[in-house]
Amino acid sequence: MPLAEGEFKLTYSANGVHPGAAFTFGTVRSGYYLLDDFEVKDTDVTSGDAPLPREDGVRHGQDYTTGAVITFEVGVDTVDDGDTLLERHGANLDAVSVMKQAWDAKAVRDRMATPAVLSTTQGGRARRWYGRPRQCAKAASKLTRQGYTPVVATFATAHTGSFDDVEQSVRVDMAPPPHRGIKGPLKEPLSMVGEGTVRVPGEITVRGNRPAWPVITITGPISQPVCELVGKWKFGLNLTLAAGEKVTVDPRPWARTVLRGSGSVAGLITRGSPLLEDLLIPTGRQDFVLRGTDATATAFMTVAWRDAYAYL
Template structure:
């Protein structure tokens, strides 16, 4: 369900006995409203600078960034939840407990690399962040018995970027579609059968303000599959997929996997000429995608999914 302007939503799946979460907050309508505007603290820079020997100045090295943090001051309001003082107090304790439970995130914080999704709508634009909830601290307040408690909560962003809430997906077939024929009887001027397409199969446009991560899936039957972004990079696998089999390459920092049929790692099948997963990104602009490999049936294809990335909201 789309979020209203100014709303936020924290979500992640369950893990065994630990429940998932789907908490919406940020406005008066859901009882968890922001007391102050959200604050995004930029990622720190770990500078790789070194001093110049016997000279003034420094030599700039490879600078790396850590992660951004989003901080919320949330008012948990249940003043209208009950007509009695004890009813409002109990409702407020329940609401704070629900917020704390969602922010505790035990379902994912014990799993390596697993992230939550934090969605929002700001200025009419739907964006999301990948990361993990961190601190959640209710403030001691005399107003809790009246049905109101202020809470400070923070969220650590995985890679200092926000992403479009709508995922883009394209399919590229190994065999190109047949050319349209000429409609007869022939008259002047000649016309083509069918409507023209504004874009050729395999051509995509990446928007946003930053390069983004593509998730590539090869669908069999195919041998030696190759995904090529023309004039950019080429990803090749040394394996054979049967009918109904697939391999998904997920280079995103919270993924970094090459899985066959969703469970078996085949990362060792990547050719050395392929880019490192950490470098497997799509630049902003238009790109042509090509699937290569061997398939006698002509039914093999690949899909490429991505979200446009932004340096801020």
């Protein structure tokens, strides 16, 4: 079910005996409504500033941020879930426990480089963050026995800004698409067969107001594959993929992997390729091309991305 305006959803997968979560909150219908507007606070910048020797002033260096912290003040409301004080109290304790279990996130805390996803709809826009739930503390309240408890919870993101909740993708083939031709016998007026394309294969439009991270999957048979973002960068791999074999390049900050199956082939990135941290797609119209050696012309790649925003 799609999120209603103002709702949030915390999701992550199960891991062994530790359960996953799909916890919805933020509105009255969820039973966990916000008491105040949520706060998105970027963490302090780690600056590379250095004082100038023997004089006043400073030389600015490279600066870095370490993500944002999102804070929620949530009212856990079960006032209507029982006819007696005891029933309302019990229902409220259960509801608070459900939230704290989702926020505990043991399933992702046990795994390196594995984020949870926090999705929301704000102003009709579906957005998401990647990170991990952190604090989830019940505030002191005399109303818990009446069926109401305020809770303060935080979510630490692995990045600044947010991403579109809808992932987009394009398939780029080694072989060009069939060309339109002339239908015989030739008569006046001449007619063309075949449907015209609305875009060039490999053409995409990145919206948002920040560069986007692509997830690139190349499917063989192909040798020395190269993914080229025309006019921007070329990313190559010194390997050969058999028919149906795949390699996935994921430069997103919480992943930073180059995998063939479950094994890393990051050591086979060709010289001259950009660092994974620089593998970004600028906003606007862009073109992707797959290059390499493929006698069958059946190799292809898929480029998937989410539009990125400085806020929402």
